[in-house]
Amino acid sequence: MTSRGRVLLVEDDRALVELLTYHLEREEFEVETTPDGEEALMMVRERVPDLVLLDWMVEGISGIELCRRLRRLPEAANVPIIMLTARGEEADRIRGLETGADDYVTKPFSPRELLARVGAVLRRVRPALAGEQLSYADIEMDIVAHKVKRGGETVPLGPTEFRLLKHFLEHPGRVFSRERLLDNVWGHDSDIELRTVDVHIRRLRKAINDGGRTDIIRTVRSAGYALDAEGAA
Template identity: 55%
Template structure:
């Protein structure tokens, strides 16, 4: 399902390098948004809401360092992991990249296999369920690899959409998700679904979570959306 795929924004001005990286990212199961310069990258951040950004330092117009600086200054994008790619191997350059806010720094030429591993490492922070991690919240345990959910030891029966919805809520307990944000994450951007559908599936999720008793852990925030806890 589209909502299961983590999105990687790839900002690279060299066409051949961009396509090689995009091919390998897609082979790893990621959805890839491509940008060939910094300005386009900044626009796609707002359009695509990526889970990870792979960002080249040397870009025409707006440099990768400047793109990273702008993103880390914004409250709505500073939490997106940025992996900086650069031919600059000096320690002072690495330090500058990291101090600008980059979460990782990879020197060219690099191993594609290693870069894929670094992307997965950053996703472990932001989308753990999407890469098969086990999530826990109070007495609820979600095993993304086996697609099983238990509460207080009892196995719960969840439909595919309710499972993805719970995964999203459990990845960031306490965060309030708007209906539009849940539509993007759970259903995917390429599918049109009415926002009222979110309410229907939240209702089904609540029923499933409470099928063996216990309090409803899903909180409705009036005028804003839903949160876990």
């Protein structure tokens, strides 16, 4: 049986862990669990999951702090995070999302609701999990083979340009500032200067626009960059 992806469940309620593990595994997800925030951080460093289900209140470091630290890890910067919490106040919800969570589920919730949220987040944030392929306009990316084609022709890309394009393909049309790209592609703790982002954007543009193709990367003055076929045309 092929796994739909690996889920790390960070939760200290044993009964809830058993319930969610049962339902996730029934939906063909591989599940790893821990009640401890510090251990969860170590587990992610050892083997990056496809999605993290994170309780707000866990042992060790808090769920909010763990979410913040995960977003600073280069290898986990784009891993979808759904926060599970009994805190239903709007301020708490906003705080969780601003920290880097992709969604927020308030307890009590049904396993069916959570599975629907998991599926929605994975489709939105990590479409590569559906078939290890990303595409937008005439650009196609094979995640596993590490190959990119535009208009059916192979585009040679360096590792950084590949990661940069992958990030854009996962969020087509969305404008990212240089700071956000630095966080998401290079990692929050990187010592790389902002102008380095511009250098790699130029390299990516040169590679995918070779042969006189339309520049599909749009520069938004004072805002950043976006993969936008309509806006760049």
